[in-house]
Amino acid sequence: MKEPVYIGENPSTAPDLSELLVRVAQGDHEAFGSVYDAMSGPVFGLVRSILRDPAQSEEVAQEVMVEVWRNAARYRPEKGSAMAWTMTLAHRRAVDRVRSAQASSDREQRAALLEHTPAFDEVTEQVETRLEREQVRRCLRTLTELQRQSVTLAYYRGLTYREVAELLALPLGTVKTRMRDGLIRLRDCLGVTA
Amino acid sequence: MTADLHTLAGAYVLHALSPEELAEFERHLSDCDSCALEVRELAATTQRLGAAVATAPPPEMRVRVLRQIATVRQEPPEVPPERAGRVRTRRIGGVIPRLVLAACVAGALLGGGVAAWQYQEARDARDQAQLAERSNDELMGVLTSPDVVVESTGLDDGATGTVLVSAERDRAVFVASGMAEPPAGMVYQLWFDDDGTMRPGGLMDPADGPTGSAVLMDGPVNGAGGMGITLEPAGGSPQPTSDPLLVMAFPEAG
């Protein structure tokens, strides 16, 4: 009566990230190693896009990966994928870091952010992310200019919507709305399902 | 104002709200299903934006992270508070995806593990790895069985006992949370209740480490109507020698 137990939908495939996180929550170091290998690239890339400074980015990315270990039991699959959970964590951490540092910095420095080209243009091309990058880039082009700027300034730069509004000289309500309808358009273009 | 709140979902997933607005939107989120769904979808969307800038971190970071987690205690899952003495029954039908179910019972399992961690803070990560190993196979089989039914009950001292039964596998798993360590020389013994007759169902010794608080009960359920726990001399007894600390009826199969 002893039979293998498969948790995922397809027993023949490698364990997916959600399944791995369940094992991480049980203290499984090997599962964590696999989770690290799958997630550290996206986490590091995102954190670096927001923080810029390589040493700080490494420090924050490391904190995020340790937090995945520490809080794996709090991951709730019904609220989204394991990757989305981790990336939300990473974004939150990076944004917190940038805001605490920014509290003292001046407005001109923020204005300089607008001059930056989008982060994904600067990253060294990696085979495994090239397709993803192409698709995201293509879908970002389907957004209006205001939608695209609102979304990318907040996501890749860590600005609040008030800061985005100030930077783009737009009413607050407009930026709120552009962020939402921009993401909705992006969702539809990428074919994202929750 | 409510209509206005709905529009914050985008700024919310971008972490672009002020702390006050964040608190307000999170309150709204807890009772607005359409925003909750939108947040899930938009967070899945921003994740794609993140994946598009993926960059391999320096290889030394992996070494550092793996070394660091060996000394980092894992947080328990968030479980709803339960009052002592209140009995709660949850039915988990076959319609729930197995993955969700597995995560949810793994949560219950770890909820039990916490009990051991609380008085064994010093135990290192090796015990946690053991938990994964020893809880495998049949135990995981029960936890992930599509027909598993779950029942929890509170004990006088605030501890919680949860039993998971799979009729298909004819096995039961008991998970304790917050149970005190047994007195020296004593163990907790589990019993199947065969219509008033107690049949030994294995030992549960929290001193074994985290594994001690989640146990696959020995032998098949075999029609037992419930289970109980007593405190017995080390090694266990053929019949209970003390009053039960807990008696629970098995939930009916959903």
Ligand SMILES: [Zn+2]
């Ligand atoms: Zn709403």
